Amino acid sequence: MTVTAPTPAPAxxxxxxxxxxxxxxxFKMRELAILVVFLVMIAITQAGNSQFLSEQGIKDLLLNATxxxxxxxxxxxxxxxxxxxxxxxxxLGITAYAAGTYLNGGGNPxxxxxxxxxxxxxxxxxxxxxxxxxQVPALVVTLGTMYIIRGVDSIWVGSSQITAADLPGxxxxxGSGGISAVPYLALxxxxxxIAxxxxxKHFGSGRELYALGSNPEAARLAGIPVRKRTLVAYTFCGAxxxxxxxxxxxxFGNVDSGTGTGYELTVVSAVVVGGVVFTGxxxxxxxxxxxxxxxxxxxxxxxxxxxxxVWVLAINGILLLLAIAVDRVVAxxxxxxxKKRNARHA
Amino acid sequence: MTHPSDTGPAPVLALKDISKSFGAxxxxxxxxxxxxPGEVHALAGENGAGKSTLIKTLAGVHRPDSGQVLLDGxxxxxxxxxxxxxxxxAVIYQEPTLFPDLSIAENIFMGRQPRRALGRIDHxxxxxxxxxxxxxxxxxxxxxxxxxxxSIADQQIVEIAKALSFDARVLIMxxxxxxxxxxxxxxxxxxxxxxxxxxxxxxxxxxRLEEIFEICRRVTxxxxxxxxxxxxxxxxxxxxxxRRMVGRDLDELYPKQDVEPGEVALSVRRLTREGVFTxxxxxxxxxxxxxxxxxxxxxxxxxARAVFxxxxxxxxxxxxxxxxxxxxxxxTAMAAGLALVPEDRRxxxxxxxxxxxxxxxxxxxxxxxKAGLMDRGAERSRSLDWAVKLQVKYARIADTVNTLxxxxxxxxxxxxxxxxxxxxxxxxxxxxxxxxxxxxxxxxLLSQLAADGVAVLMISSDLPEVLGMADRVLVMHEGRLTAExxxxxxTEETVMAAATGRAAA
Ligand SMILES: Nc1ncnc2c1ncn2[C@@H]1O[C@H](COP(=O)(O)OP(=O)(O)OP(=O)(O)O)[C@@H](O)[C@H]1O
Ligand SMILES: [Mg+2]
Numbered sequence: 132m133t134v135t136a137p138t139p140a141p142a143x144x145x146x147x148x149x150x151x152x153x154x155x156x157x158f159k160m161r162e163l164a165i166l167v168v169f170l171v172m173i174a175i176t177q178a179g180n181s182q183f184l185s186e187q188g189i190k191d192l193l194l195n196a197t198x199x200x201x202x203x204x205x206x207x208x209x210x211x212x213x214x215x216x217x218x219x220x221x222x223l224g225i226t227a228y229a230a231g232t233y234l235n236g237g238g239n240p241x242x243x244x245x246x247x248x249x250x251x252x253x254x255x256x257x258x259x260x261x262x263x264x265x266q267v268p269a270l271v272v273t274l275g276t277m278y279i280i281r282g283v284d285s286i287w288v289g290s291s292q293i294t295a296a297d298l299p300g301x302x303x304x305x306g307s308g309g310i311s312a313v314p315y316l317a318l319x320x321x322x323x324x325i326a327x328x329x330x331x332k333h334f335g336s337g338r339e340l341y342a343l344g345s346n347p348e349a350a351r352l353a354g355i356p357v358r359k360r361t362l363v364a365y366t367f368c369g370a371x372x373x374x375x376x377x378x379x380x381x382x383f384g385n386v387d388s389g390t391g392t393g394y395e396l397t398v399v400s401a402v403v404v405g406g407v408v409f410t411g412x413x414x415x416x417x418x419x420x421x422x423x424x425x426x427x428x429x430x431x432x433x434x435x436x437x438x439x440x441v442w443v444l445a446i447n448g449i450l451l452l453l454a455i456a457v458d459r460v461v462a463x464x465x466x467x468x469x470k471k472r473n474a475r476h477a
Numbered sequence: 478m479t480h481p482s483d484t485g486p487a488p489v490l491a492l493k494d495i496s497k498s499f500g501a502x503x504x505x506x507x508x509x510x511x512x513x514p515g516e517v518h519a520l521a522g523e524n525g526a527g528k529s530t531l532i533k534t535l536a537g538v539h540r541p542d543s544g545q546v547l548l549d550g551x552x553x554x555x556x557x558x559x560x561x562x563x564x565x566x567a568v569i570y571q572e573p574t575l576f577p578d579l580s581i582a583e584n585i586f587m588g589r590q591p592r593r594a595l596g597r598i599d600h601x602x603x604x605x606x607x608x609x610x611x612x613x614x615x616x617x618x619x620x621x622x623x624x625x626x627x628s629i630a631d632q633q634i635v636e637i638a639k640a641l642s643f644d645a646r647v648l649i650m651x652x653x654x655x656x657x658x659x660x661x662x663x664x665x666x667x668x669x670x671x672x673x674x675x676x677x678x679x680x681x682x683x684x685r686l687e688e689i690f691e692i693c694r695r696v697t698x699x700x701x702x703x704x705x706x707x708x709x710x711x712x713x714x715x716x717x718x719x720r721r722m723v724g725r726d727l728d729e730l731y732p733k734q735d736v737e738p739g740e741v742a743l744s745v746r747r748l749t750r751e752g753v754f755t756x757x758x759x760x761x762x763x764x765x766x767x768x769x770x771x772x773x774x775x776x777x778x779x780x781a782r783a784v785f786x787x788x789x790x791x792x793x794x795x796x797x798x799x800x801x802x803x804x805x806x807x808x809t810a811m812a813a814g815l816a817l818v819p820e821d822r823r824x825x826x827x828x829x830x831x832x833x834x835x836x837x838x839x840x841x842x843x844x845x846x847k848a849g850l851m852d853r854g855a856e857r858s859r860s861l862d863w864a865v866k867l868q869v870k871y872a873r874i875a876d877t878v879n880t881l882x883x884x885x886x887x888x889x890x891x892x893x894x895x896x897x898x899x900x901x902x903x904x905x906x907x908x909x910x911x912x913x914x915x916x917x918x919x920x921x922l923l924s925q926l927a928a929d930g931v932a933v934l935m936i937s938s939d940l941p942e943v944l945g946m947a948d949r950v951l952v953m954h955e956g957r958l959t960a961e962x963x964x965x966x967x968t969e970e971t972v973m974a975a976a977t978g979r980a981a982a
Contacts (some may be wrong), residue, residue: 333597335590342587343575349574352538353587354559412578466626 144424148255161406161461165421169428176432183435189312192431194382197320198223198375199423202394203401203414204320206370207419208364210402211331213344213411214262214269218254219372220394221280226250226376227386228284231293236381240302244377251373252366254280259365288388295384306381316378323371328416328434340364344411401446402424404454426450487550488513489678490535490566490647495544497530499880502872504530505542506702512647512678517669518681519689519710521722522699523912524884525870528682529571531699532651535680536568537561551637559588567645569653570684571850571883571910572823573632579624582607584624585639610638615664629656629821629906630773630938637665641672648672649680652883654688655910656820658772658938659973666692684884684912685939686715698722723914730913731945732921738948743815743901745784748793753779754956757793761901761932766923768947769936771976775953777936778820780905784816786810789837797901814900816840818891818907819834820936826890829879833871834860836878837892863892867922868915883910887982891919895926902926908942920946940969954978 177184202219209216226247234243254276261272295303309315333336339360343350351357380386405422407414429444429450488511497505504527512518516772520528530874533539535546537555545552548564555561561568575584582603583590591602607620616634618627625637633656640648648669652969654662669679669692681693690710698705705721705866743761754776761767769777783790789805796802797813810817819825827836838856861874868890871881878886887910894902907923908916923946927933937943943950950967951961952975 305764335588335592335596335598335601338579338583338590338598341589342583345576345578348635350575352536352558352568352570354557354562355588356559414578450553 161458162415162418162421164457165405165418165425166410167427169421172214172425172428172432176435180435181410183432186312188431188435190309190314192428193312193317194307195431196313196424196427197314197316198378198382198419199401199427200320201323201371201375201378201396202398203405203419203423204324204416205368206333206338206398206402207405207407207414207416208327208369209269210399210407210409211340211344211411211414212364213363214361214364215273215399215409216255216258216368217270217273217395217399218258218277218280219368220391220396221249221277221284222369222372222391223253223376223379223394224386224389224391225254225280225284225287226373227380227390228288228293228388230377231297231380231386233291233304234299235297240299240305243302243380244374247377247380248370248373251369251371251376253369253371254372255366255369256362258369259362262365263361281392285388292386292387293380298380298384302381303384306378306384309413319374319378323374324420327367331416336363338361343413345413397426397447398423400451400457404450406454408458422454486514489549491550492531492535493545493548495531495534495541495546497527497534497539497541500872502880504702505534505616506704507540508699508702510697510704510707512680514646514676514678515673516695517673517679517681517693519693520680520699521686521689521695521696521718521721522705523914524724524888524910525701525882526912527702527976528699528701529651529882530647530702532568532570532682533678535561535647535649536566536570559621562588562643564643565646567640567643567648569633569636569640569648569650571651571655573629573636575624575627575635577630578623579911580621580623581618581627581635581638582620584635585610585642589643606642607638610642613641613668614638614661616661628774628778630658630661633657634661641668643705645677647678647680651682652684652910653681654683654685656773656906658976659940660977661773662688662919682863684908684910684916686718686913687941689718690715700724715835719913722912730917730920731942732917732924733766733946734924736764736948738765739930742798743784743934744796745780746794746796747789748780748783748795749793750779750783750788753788754783754953757953757958759951759958759961761934763900763930763932764927765948766927766933766935766946768943768950769953770940770943770950770972771953773938775976776956777953778905778951781817781905781934781936782819784810785815785903787817811840811897816894816897816899816902818894818902818904820905820909822886822890826893827886830877832875832877832880833864833869833889834874836889837863837896840893840897859896860892863896864889867895868918870881884912884915887911888915888919895922899931901932901934903936905936906938907935908937908939918941940972943967943972944969952976 182188202223206216206219229250230243230247233241234247258273258276262269265272305315331340339355342353342355343357343360348359401423402408402419404425405418405420407419426447429446433440433443491511493509495505495508503690508531520531522528530539534541537560546555576587585607586603591599591606593599604620609773611618614634614637618631618634627635637653637825653665654748666745673679683689692749693710695707696710696718697707700722726856739762741760742763746758748757757780772776779788782788784795786802786805786807794801797815802813803809823829834857837860864874869888870885878889881889908919911919935947948964950962950972951958952962952972954976955978959978962971
């Protein structure tokens with residue numbers, strides 16, 4: 132919508148706000164769509180099984196979603212920079228075990244959580260350094276660290292395991308407690324989510340993550356410290372995986388060497404279903420959180436409807452493909468809408 | 478040839494004896510340059526002469542192999558583009574470097590957004606400042622729309638706005654006008670003059686020599702990476718400048734052959750794409766070169782894209798040599814003998830990290846495939862052939878395209894499409910970023926193609942080129958064809974009048 136007439140035509144308010152709205156609407160729509168699918172699914176399930184939305188039912192749903200929301204939030208930051216972190220499952224497993232071992236030895240719960248987060252930060256730093264320094268794709272690097280951490284975990288844990296009985300009662304109570312139907316853990320995750328979203332939108336370094344994923348070469352030319360930002364994204368992702376590990380421990384009380392195996396793929400699915408584009412540069416953590424909520428609730432819904440849980444994976448896969456297809460269609464639509472608005476007349 | 482330091486104050490920025498090689502390619506060989514406050518300085522040279530490399534050295538993108546960069550007389554080392562920016566150097570690179578997912582406002586202020594308390598971004602101020610910049614440049618781009626899908630000219634304008642957005646002491650512009658038409662260029666020059674009066678130093682690159690004479694005070698010429706001269710523009714003629722750049726006198730720039738037009742090769746009837754262009758009808762005959770002129774955004778590129786089948790049209794029809802084309806199907810268009818050289822070489826014309834050879838070979842896959850396998854030998858010889866014809870400057874034909882200079886990339890795009898042996902050739906800004914010598918070469922080539930019976934539709938923002946090469950000039954204004962002017966009546970005035978809608982009534 133440019134006018135290149137000799138006299139600058141005053142930009143009308145209408146065209147300005149319509150531009151904003153178009154773009155905003157698409158993103159809101161994306162998040163709204165997931166929300167609607169989620170609500171419809173819940174409604175159907177509730178109609179088929181009135182026990183589903185009992186206080187305990189809601190609480191379970193939220194508790195199950197909480198951990199995935201946390202890890203997906205961290206993963207979003209990495210994906211926005213056009214990278215990926217496949218080591219989050221292993222990180223969650225090892226941090227949960229570390230915190231559990233510490234508590235088992237009579238440690239303080241707060242210190243245990245800090246320990247898990249610090250360990251996560253360490254892993255994140257390692258990933259970030261490898262990805263930003265080596266010219267190796269993130270997929271390969273984090274696949275490597277995923278196996279390394281899992282390997283270390285297996286050697287360390289062996290065939291032993293942590294059970295709820297090994298943990299202080301207060302810690303376990305905190306993990307399952309809450310304010311009526313809302314678990315404490317969900318509140319923590321929500322706080323992290325809101326803070327992250329605020330950071331991404333309102334702080335220069337947050338916007339630079341988007342810039343980085345959108346066009347790495349241009350980011351370099353714009354003087355954005357590419358390595359530093361990549362490092363920050365991975366470190367944050369690692370920290371949240373660590374926090375999620377501590378929460379996992381509090382929630383389930385049960386950790387062994389296999390904890391978190393394969394979790395990274397669920398996380399990546401949640402992020403993509405939530406509209407964070409895999410090629411970087413766009414998407415929001417709210418979307419990712421909604422994606423996480425949707426994926427976890429399917430796990431809960433199917434049994435409630437009497438469907439065998441063997442279907443869960445297939446349905447997750449279908450959702451993923453559906454999300455990608457929708458993104459593609461929306462992208463094409465937006466592109467052609469923008470094209471039309473390019474023509475400086477209508 | 479005056480010695481630069483004769484003139485008044487000390488240079489803000491200077492290069493001393495800079496050399497830079499990429500592998501075996503010596504892009505710069507002992508180049509020196511001084512930029513003074515309040516001067517617009519031109520950098521001239523053929524494609525691949527090293528202009529962009531020099532700029533990237535000033536901007537901290539490349540580290541020189543030897544030599545010094547001096548800021549206010551003090552040697553500095555820029556470790557990255559950020560350092561140069563902090564020193565007050567704003568750069569417009571030859572290829573737009575935008576973030577497609579982010580809004581125009583964010584693109585402009587990335588890394589230095591206005592802040593509120595606690596270091597938070599002031600989104601409102603960012604928006605307002607962007608709107609003000611757009612006003613200043615006389616364009617009406619919505620600050621909140623994403624950069625994705627902007628035309629090359631609009632991308633260029635965002636780049637210009639970006640460079641203007643901080644009060645730079647040094648403004649470096651690598652072919653900012655290559656995609657712009659007269660009125661946008663006039664706007665830009667207005668802004669540049671203001672900056673000059675405020676004491677900024679401007680380094681300006683353009684292959685449109687008349688622009689250098691219009692706005693620059695001194696010009697530095699490079700040839701094959703070597704410094705040739707730094708001298709005042711006043712008193713020079715275009716021929717002088719060309720001689721410095723090329724090292725010899727130039728043949729005629731517009732070698733148009735007179736050809737008796739044959740039968741209709743391309744016929745476009747009442748073509749409409751809603752909201753983009755309306756009711757466009759024209760014919761191009763064998764042997765004819767038809768120019769398509771108009772302001773940026775008039776819909777020229779969009780018509781070409783629709784004709785070729787990249788975008789769908791909503792009404793109308795297109796025929797190539799009597800064959801109706803299918804709506805939205807480039808493959809049938811290609812089969813009918815249509816070729817389109819697109820304006821955006823990076824996005825549409827080239828696979829940047831593939832070799833020159835393979836890029837030229839891409840369009841010929843059908844002819845160079847034998848029994849389902851690629852005939853690499855045939856591909857290579859065909860590619861070499863065209864690379865030589867267009868004088869592409871490269872080290873090895875197996876080098877990737879992204880190591881070429883901008884103008885040489887453009888030649889590869891041309892080669893790729895000419896290699897298909899089209900009956901109807903649509904060229905969108907065929908000489909964007911191409912130096913005068915090669916421009917003449919491209920013109921001769923187009924003229925020769927026409928003489929061989931090819932119908933050529935040439936979209937160009939370079940008005941002298943349209944006037945010099947076209948048998949007929951079609952002019953578009955706001956999505957409609959507003960005039961068809963025969964060669965004998967086409968002048969700068971008649972075309973501009975139709976393009977700005979003054980004659981449309
Ligand atoms: N990254 C690179 N790797 C290898 N060679 C390069 C690279 N960048 C530039 N070159 C080579 O250096 C030479 C100078 O290129 P440069 O881009 O500076 O030319 P230019 O004067 O800007 O030309 P143009 O007018 O076409 O833009 C060319 O031969 C080019 O192929
Ligand atoms: Mg260049």
